[in-house]
Amino acid sequence: MLLEVKQLGIAYGRRPPVVRDVSFTLDAGEVLAIVGESGSGKTTIIRSIMHILPGGGHIAEGTVFFQGEDTRAQSPARHRELCGPDVAMIFQDCGAMMNPIRSIGRQFRDYLSIHGVKNPAEAHALMTSMLAMVRLPDPERILKSYPFELSGGMRQRVGIAFAMALRPKLLLADEPTSALDVTTQAQIVKEMMDAARSVNTAILIVTHNLGVAAYMADRILVMKDGRPVEYGPAEDVIYRPQTDYTRRLLAAVPGPGGLS
Amino acid sequence: MNEEILRMEHITKRFPLGGGRTLTAVDDITFSVRRGETLGIVGESGSGKSTLARILTRLEVPTAGRILFRGEDVTALSGEALRQHRRSVQMVFQDPSTALDPKLRVRDILCEPLLNFGLIRSRDVPDKARELLRLVDLPEDFAGRYPHHMSGGQRQRVAIARALALEPELIILDEATSALDVSVQAHIIALLRTLQQEKHLAYLFICHDLYLADQFCDRILVMKQGREVETIRGLREAKSPYAQKLIASVFSVEEGKNKILPPELFQ
Numbered sequence: 001m002l003l004e005v006k007q008l009g010i011a012y013g014r015r016p017p018v019v020r021d022v023s024f025t026l027d028a029g030e031v032l033a034i035v036g037e038s039g040s041g042k043t044t045i046i047r048s049i050m051h052i053l054p055g056g057g058h059i060a061e062g063t064v065f066f067q068g069e070d071t072r073a074q075s076p077a078r079h080r081e082l083c084g085p086d087v088a089m090i091f092q093d094c095g096a097m098m099n100p101i102r103s104i105g106r107q108f109r110d111y112l113s114i115h116g117v118k119n120p121a122e123a124h125a126l127m128t129s130m131l132a133m134v135r136l137p138d139p140e141r142i143l144k145s146y147p148f149e150l151s152g153g154m155r156q157r158v159g160i161a162f163a164m165a166l167r168p169k170l171l172l173a174d175e176p177t178s179a180l181d182v183t184t185q186a187q188i189v190k191e192m193m194d195a196a197r198s199v200n201t202a203i204l205i206v207t208h209n210l211g212v213a214a215y216m217a218d219r220i221l222v223m224k225d226g227r228p229v230e231y232g233p234a235e236d237v238i239y240r241p242q243t244d245y246t247r248r249l250l251a252a253v254p255g256p257g258g259l260s
Numbered sequence: 261m262n263e264e265i266l267r268m269e270h271i272t273k274r275f276p277l278g279g280g281r282t283l284t285a286v287d288d289i290t291f292s293v294r295r296g297e298t299l300g301i302v303g304e305s306g307s308g309k310s311t312l313a314r315i316l317t318r319l320e321v322p323t324a325g326r327i328l329f330r331g332e333d334v335t336a337l338s339g340e341a342l343r344q345h346r347r348s349v350q351m352v353f354q355d356p357s358t359a360l361d362p363k364l365r366v367r368d369i370l371c372e373p374l375l376n377f378g379l380i381r382s383r384d385v386p387d388k389a390r391e392l393l394r395l396v397d398l399p400e401d402f403a404g405r406y407p408h409h410m411s412g413g414q415r416q417r418v419a420i421a422r423a424l425a426l427e428p429e430l431i432i433l434d435e436a437t438s439a440l441d442v443s444v445q446a447h448i449i450a451l452l453r454t455l456q457q458e459k460h461l462a463y464l465f466i467c468h469d470l471y472l473a474d475q476f477c478d479r480i481l482v483m484k485q486g487r488e489v490e491t492i493r494g495l496r497e498a499k500s501p502y503a504q505k506l507i508a509s510v511f512s513v514e515e516g517k518n519k520i521l522p523p524e525l526f527q
């Protein structure tokens with residue numbers, strides 16, 4: 001088992017947990033989607049796995065095991081070692097996570113170099129092949145560009161190229177296509193899936209888009225107000241929902257059936 | 261057939277890019293909206309949807325073309341005449357957390373337009389605010405709240421109530437439900453429908469969710485890079501390859517994993 005989350009509870013400071021009783025597992029190559037409305041705690045879960053909870057946020061209950069290792073017991077140095085080659089993350093706005101005054105190439109090179117790809121020719125070949133894989137035209141030009149020179153869709157692709165470059169075992173994606181046009185969303189979802197399948201990467205995606213979740217996920221976890229509502233195979237959750245909440249959520253999605 | 265209240269004729273907007281180059285954000289767009297009708301505008305980013313809305317509210321002046329409102333040419337209005345025109349055309353924005361003044365209480369947000377136009381006096385504010393809150397199904401005691409003490413859906417209801425305050429004939433909804441959860445979105449859409457029937461409002465519904473536009477709009481104008489691709493009464497009527505590509509790109513719950521994406525996206 002790659003990732004095992006058991007009875008996870010997350011709190012800020014000394015206050016009572018905002019997320020509670022969350023359990024799920026993820027095997028190599030599997031896709032799990034966490035869905036729910038704003039405030040349901042989906043982003044908080046993914047951030048707790050990546051150790052990037054803001055201001056005083058911490059795992060207050062339960063355990064998170066990654067490759068059999070208790071992540072709470074990890075030193076910061078050990079965690080940094082894993083970030084990149086083992087766990088990588090795609091944010092909703094990857095552009096905002098980049099350094100605005102350094103070229104894409106410079107940032108990409110630094111990232112690879114920190115994780116051991118130090119040979120310039122090897123790094124260059126890896127960067128251009130990754131950018132080509134996410135269908136960015138003219139990778140050489142992209143490497144010379146600064147983040148502000150690229151569109152939102154292009155920056156998301158660069159983010160995926162960064163995240164997938166070291167063939168991570170687990171990819172965490174927080175609303176990776178929510179800010180994009182439907183056409184760009186379709187391309188990026190497919191690129192993410194293809195990239196992950198080619199190296200058997202597991203994906204944990206947080207999305208409020210139930211259509212995207214239905215397309216990508218093997219299993220779906222539905223969250224509401226910090227608690228799990230439903231968890232199971234995607235087909236069951238989407239086509240045979242067990243709770244009123246999931247049914248209401250599905251019914252509210254405008255679709256070709258004209259649901260409302 | 262209802263009376264036509266808005267007519268945009270051959271509207272073009274060019275922005276200078278420097279170095280003598282220009283960007284044509286809106287290119288020869290013509291459409292009309294009738295009383296009580298909802299016209300949707302869909303298209304990818306950069307298609308000119310929002311520029312069109314800004315021209316309509318006269319936040320931008322078109323480079324060419326005419327805007328007729330109730331038959332009157334408002335393209336070149338200025339000063340007091342423009343101010344009066346804006347009473348009839350109100351706008352609801354995508355993000356209610358930035359569209360409402362964080363330092364004002366709800367009652368002052370709602371009544372500021374009325375006070376500006378001298379339509380009510382300060383002592384009428386509490387009553388008028390309660391009346392407007394009732395219109396959008398919010399509790400009357402919300403009048404004393406600040407925007408940050410409300411959820412996104414509640415804030416968007418306040419933004420709609422503010423747009424209604426001046427009793428406009430046309431409301432521009434610029435991605436007005438895009439930032440909301442689907443369940444909240446469904447409630448806001450139901451509210452907009454009720455208000456439209458009661459007040460005979462016309463809506464211009466700018467939206468990137470094709471299926472939502474399909475459900476909510478009488479007609480949909482599909483735009484691409486500033487140009488009209490086609491105007492349809494529903495997605496089923498879409499003939500243009502562009503509109504069909506947009507429709508085929510949407511992941512739906514119904515299709516799930518069986519979704520086949522348009523191959524031209526990956527060429």
